[in-house]
Amino acid sequence: MIIVKKIYLWLSSLRGSIYVLGLLCVFFLLGTVFPQGRDIALYEERGGAFLPLVKLLDLLNIFNSVWFLSLSFIFFLCLLFCAIRRYGIVSNKEKGLPKNIKPRYSLRTCWGVGEANEEAFQVIEKTLNFKRIGQNDGWVILQKGLYYKWLTWLYHAAIIACFPGLLLSGFFMTEGILTLEAGKETEIKSMMGDETLGWLVSPDHPLPSFTIILDEFLTEYVEFPELIYPDDKRSRFAIALGWKDLEYELKENSLFPKDWLSRLRLIRGGETVAEKTIEVNHPLKFESYSFYQLAYTQTLNLRINNSKELIEVDTGRRAQEIAGLNSKVKVGTLRTGTLFKLNGTKVKISPFLMMKEVITDAEGKVTTREEQKLELGKSIIIDGDKIELIDFQEKSMLSYRYDPGVPLLWVFGSLVFLIMALRCFGRWYMLAYKIEVKDGKTLLLLSVKSKGLLADPEWLKDKITRIINA
Numbered sequence: 376m377i378i379v380k381k382i383y384l385w386l387s388s389l390r391g392s393i394y395v396l397g398l399l400c401v402f403f404l405l406g407t408v409f410p411q412g413r414d415i416a417l418y419e420e421r422g423g424a425f426l427p428l429v430k431l432l433d434l435l436n437i438f439n440s441v442w443f444l445s446l447s448f449i450f451f452l453c454l455l456f457c458a459i460r461r462y463g464i465v466s467n468k469e470k471g472l473p474k475n476i477k478p479r480y481s482l483r484t485c486w487g488v489g490e491a492n493e494e495a496f497q498v499i500e501k502t503l504n505f506k507r508i509g510q511n512d513g514w515v516i517l518q519k520g521l522y523y524k525w526l527t528w529l530y531h532a533a534i535i536a537c538f539p540g541l542l543l544s545g546f547f548m549t550e551g552i553l554t555l556e557a558g559k560e561t562e563i564k565s566m567m568g569d570e571t572l573g574w575l576v577s578p579d580h581p582l583p584s585f586t587i588i589l590d591e592f593l594t595e596y597v598e599f600p601e602l603i604y605p606d607d608k609r610s611r612f613a614i615a616l617g618w619k620d621l622e623y624e625l626k627e628n629s630l631f632p633k634d635w636l637s638r639l640r641l642i643r644g645g646e647t648v649a650e651k652t653i654e655v656n657h658p659l660k661f662e663s664y665s666f667y668q669l670a671y672t673q674t675l676n677l678r679i680n681n682s683k684e685l686i687e688v689d690t691g692r693r694a695q696e697i698a699g700l701n702s703k704v705k706v707g708t709l710r711t712g713t714l715f716k717l718n719g720t721k722v723k724i725s726p727f728l729m730m731k732e733v734i735t736d737a738e739g740k741v742t743t744r745e746e747q748k749l750e751l752g753k754s755i756i757i758d759g760d761k762i763e764l765i766d767f768q769e770k771s772m773l774s775y776r777y778d779p780g781v782p783l784l785w786v787f788g789s790l791v792f793l794i795m796a797l798r799c800f801g802r803w804y805m806l807a808y809k810i811e812v813k814d815g816k817t818l819l820l821l822s823v824k825s826k827g828l829l830a831d832p833e834w835l836k837d838k839i840t841r842i843i844n845a
Contacts, residue, residue, distance in 0.1 A: 386449070387456035395450045402443050409434040412571075439545075439574075451538050458531045465524045472509045472516055476807050478820040480836045484843050486817045491810040495819060498842050505806055513809050514822070520803035523826040530794040533787050540783030548573040549580070549777045552669065554770050555589035560642060562586055563664070563775060583664065583777075585643040592637050592671060592771045594712035596724065599631035600624060625717075628729050628746070630710055635668055637771040653773075663779045669772045673709045675728075676766040678754075685765055694733040694741075702758040703733040705743065709767055726751040726767065732758055802830040819843070 385391045410418075413435045419426055425434075433440040486494045495515075499505050505517035549572055551565025563583045564570075572578065600623035605611055613619035634654050641649040641661055649661040659666040673690040679699035686698055694703045707729040715721045732744040747755045754763035807822040821839070823832040 383456055386453050387460040392450070392453045392457065395446060395453055399443075399446055399450060402437055402446065405432075405434055406437045409437065411435060411437065447541075451535070454531055454535050458528060458535060461524075461528050461531070465522075465528050472511060473805070473807065473822075473824070474511065476511060476514045476516075476809075476822050478809070479823055479832070480821040481811075482819040482821065482836075482840055482843060484817050484819050488810075488812055488817060491817050491819075495808055495810060498839060499806065499808060502842055503839070505804070511807075514807040515809070516805065516807045518803070518805045520827070520830075521797060521801055523798060523801075523803045526794055526798040526801070530791050530798065533790040533794060536787040537784055537791070540780035540787065543780030543783065544573070544778050545780075546573045546575040547777070547779050549576055551775055553587065553666075553773045553775060554672065555587065555592075555637070555773065556768070556770055557589050557592060560586045560588045583662075585641045585648060585661075587666070588640050588642060589771050590638040590640060592635075592769050594635055594671070594769075595633040595715065596630040596710065596712065597633045597715045598625060598717045599629045600717075601626060601629055628707075628710075628748070630714065630724075633715060635671055635771075637668055637773065639666060639773075663777055663781065665776050665778070665781075667774045667776075669774045671772055672770045674768045674770075675706070675709065675764060676768075678763040678765050680761050681763075690728060700757070700760050700762070702760075703735070704757060704762075705731050705733050707746075709769075711767075711769075726764075728764075730755065730757065730762070799827065800829055801827045803827055804830060804832075804835060806835070 409429065415430065415435055418429065418435060423429065429435060432442060437443055484491065484494070499517060500507060503519070505519045507515060507517050509516045549570050551563075551570040552567040553561060553563070554566045555561055563586070569578070572580070603622040603624050605614070610619060614621060636652050636654045638652045639650060639659050640647050641659070649659065651659040653659050653666060653668050655668050658668075675688045675690060676685045677688055677697070678685055679697065682699060688695070688697055688706055690706050690708050692706055694705050696703055709726060709728045711724050711726040713721055714724050727748055727750040729746045730749050731746045734742050734744070736742070744757075747757065749755050749762065749764050751764050751767070754761050756762075803826045805824040809820045811818045811820050819839075821836060823835060825832050825835075
């Protein structure tokens with residue numbers, strides 16, 4: 376029992392919590408340094424550092440490792456035991472009363488000796504709404520505001536209440552990636568690699584009772600002028616001194632992505648149960664599922680040298696070989712959607728992309744020819760080969776996450792910050808007053824203790840002085 380009591384006291388102490396938090400911070404640092412979610416075989420193949428340590432501590436999956444989860448559980452016990460131990464202290468009103476009270480302010484009054492106590496009662500308790508909590512050695516003790524020790528206890532309790540949400544997330548969450556074609560109804564099942572599953576979720580878990588459909592994928596661009604930086608030193612010096620203005624050039628391909636949007640619907644039993652046009656950081660949420668805009672893919676249908684067969688080519692590749700071409704080419708991103716111009720207008724973009732020939736000489740040196748613009752339904756010539764853009768397809772890539780712990784985390788996490796804000800900024804006063812007669816004058820002796828950034832004992836003293844002298 377003595378050992379158990381020592382463990383309890385250590386876990387409920389500030390020192391114990393600091394030690395555990397320090398170790399958790401080490402794990403957070405390791406989780407930042409080592410790439411999380413990577414395959415250990417791939418890490419070893421690429422010559423990853425500290426391989427024995429990585430294998431021993433499971434550093435590529437550190438936040439699901441036994442070490443991290445054990446420390447998290449110990450930290451939970453620290454918070455729980457601390458809250459239990461502190462509750463008895465905070466709820467005991469007698470322990471909260473000051474013992475040896477010394478006056479901080481001495482205010483002269485015009486009250487008579489017989490009426491002084493009643494006048495002080497009217498000023499402090501009636502006018503200023505202080506609540507009497509006790510008496511000690513002739514001092515009347517009062518307080519006003521939310522008791523800071525209760526606020527401290529409450530935000531510890533709110534942190535404890537977050538742990539069930541964390542457990543729900545850890546046990547039952549699922550994550551994956553969807554690639555959606557417009558107009559095609561799709562099941563909620565990862566299309567790129569395996570799903571990330573919670574500890575209690577089996578790989579063959581049942582799919583959700585609804586499906587998802589992409590009605591339309593939209594891209595938006597803004598004009599992005601390129602800076603013309605002068606070659607001669609004098610011009611650069613003049614710009615630096617402000618004698619010469621910077622010059623910009625707006626090229627045909629000077630477009631910068633503004634936004635990607637996916638118009639989504641969730642279907643259950645043939646009926647739409649949720650819909651939203653999502654964009655980056657603005658997901659669609661439904662029944663503990665969240666769907667986030669991740670990226671998009673583009674596939675071109677090209678005709679080479681008037682061939683009857685079309686060739687599918689992905690955009691955004693550095694240099695790729697295309698069947699029927701004599702040279703490698705770099706295929707840029709297809710520009711389509713809406714363009715927001717610098718003059719405030721917006722126009723529909725006629726689909727186009729930029730392509731250029733990539734040449735590698737005998738020494739391995741890579742050079743490129745001038746870019747050419749390939750528009751939908753038109754053609755260009757690269758190294759004697761005719762390339763025609765016949766059609767294209769765009770797919771929207773979404774990440775999804777099922778997380779039943781989010782509501783609990785949101786509620787109690789918000790409470791933590793709200794209570795901490797009240798604890799830091801709220802005003803709490805403990806005021807003790809006593810009537811003293813000295814040299815025939817009635818004095819009001821005050822002792823003030825305060826907590827919170829907005830609490831000001833001088834302001835309180837001045838207000839009481841103004842009321843007395845009114």
